[in-house]
Amino acid sequence: MCDHALPWLVLYAVPGLGPAAYCALLEHFETPENILLQSPRALCEIPGIGPSTAQSISTNRDWTWARDQVARAKDLDIQICTLTDPLYPEILTQIYAPPPLLFAKGDISHCHSPTISIVGSRSFTAYGRETAHRLGSDLARAGITVVSGMAVGIDTHAHRGALEHGATAAVLGSSLDCPYPPENRTLFQQICERGVVFSEFPLGTGPEAHNFPRRNRIISGLSLGTVVVEAGKQSGALITAQFALDQNRDVFAVPGPIYSGKSQGTNSLLSQGAILVQTAQDILSEIEHQSALPPTTEQNEHQPSEQPSLSDREQRVWDALANPSDDATPVHIDTLARAAGFSSGETLNILLSLEIQGNVEQLPGMHFRQKK
Missing domain, CATH: 1.10.150 (DNA polymerase; domain 1)
Known part of the structure; x- marks a missing residue:
């Protein structure tokens, strides 16, 4: 082998x-x-x-x-894939100085399908978590392999979302026999079983700081485009975005609250011309000319349905917005928070996620209602 x-x-x-x-x-x-x-x-x-x-x-x-x-x-059932091996992801061969060797555990063929990377900060908000999970889930449902770095934070939630409906690929800053971070060992096993994990580092290599920028260039290199969900001014996710630009790949960014330091990086990317992402469909529409996407029955999934597919947290807020007599009745943020069992801040972050998906609209006076 x-x-x-x-x-x-x-x-x-x-x-x-x-x-x-x-x-x-x-x-x-x-x-x-x-x-x-x-x-x-x-x-x-x-x-x-x-x-x-x-x-x-x-x-x-x-x-x-x-x-x-x-x-x-x-x-360890790890493949060593060389640059001339037919299994080596073709998209990665197109970057400057691709890794001559890739150590891989799982099914490499997932990266022969269209791929998009989702990255962001290790320190995140509820809004960032919900957005990363939703984008990962929706892209996987559309037949996209979601690539990320398996770091704690946005990476983790993008991987978990993708595993709900399809495949995901992780790229490590350590070797495959020393997966990092240790708190994601269960996720590592899940990705090995239902996706693929890559590293360019020989077995026995620990998570040294200088390894992670090298890892980031592979994350972007494996992808048609890179989506930055939430990132501060100094976030490593911005390094990945820069690699994507250098590799002539699309850079996408999710807008965040202007008062949040964790969104300064993404908002800055948008001001510099990154592609605005509100739903997975924004990404799919942009890349459809680059690669033939697999057929999907979810052609209109970006449009709100009678009962959208929601995470547990989103469902609780959605249910709190429902009114048996009139679904369009707006509800104040404080009333929603009490009904859903979250703080006002958590509820607002979830509402922002629902608003980006097109399921909720905000009215004056911090009132919200379902958008049908």
Whole structure:
């Protein structure tokens, strides 16, 4: 299953040989086997390969380490997918300096379908949680594979939403035998069983800080577009958005309250030209020209129905808005909060989510009603 990756791994372990230099060598010499046959002098003729790197390629050939990686991968049911492997996601080959190797656990074919990444802050609001979950769920229902980083926060809720109706792919900042964060181990297993988890890091690699920007470029690289749900000014999600721009992929952003620091990043993206997202249909409409989407019976799911599909929290607020005699009667936020059993702040965040979905409308004086 992984033996073909041995020469790739030997080259992968060479100190100072990053993805860009690795890809430059492959472009010239075609295979790792050919690269390993070259003299330092021949290697130095390749742009980006200096004398020290060329010497390392010639002398640092740790076949024992490579065989150990293959043996451990087999024991853990992990695939090692090389850049020329038919299973390697084609969309990722199109970025600058794609990872020469991907370690994968699960069904890689999910990333041969249309893909969208959903990212955001680890620190989130109820509004961000509900929005990430809903977008993940609705995109998966439409046949999209949802990609994210399995971090605590927005990533987690996007993955969970996607698992309700379809597949999701996670990209880690650690190796697959050291999944991070530890509190998401159950989610990790669920994604392995019903989606796929990727890492470019060899087995035994912990979650070091410098790994995460590298992970972010793969998240965006695997996706037709990246959706930022909630992000502050310094959020790592903005790094992913920048990678998406650099890779000539669409960047989407969900608007947030202007008074919320957790929405400063997304609102800033919108002011710079990111595509506004209110429902999953906004994303689907934008990418339909890029990839043939699978047939779906949910063509009008962005339009409110008599009984929309809601999360448990949204359902409680929706029910509190219902009036047996007149469904259009507006209800004040404080009345809704008491009826639903949430604080006024939590209720407002849920209402904002429902409003974005087109299920609720706000009237003057903090009154709300169902939108039919």
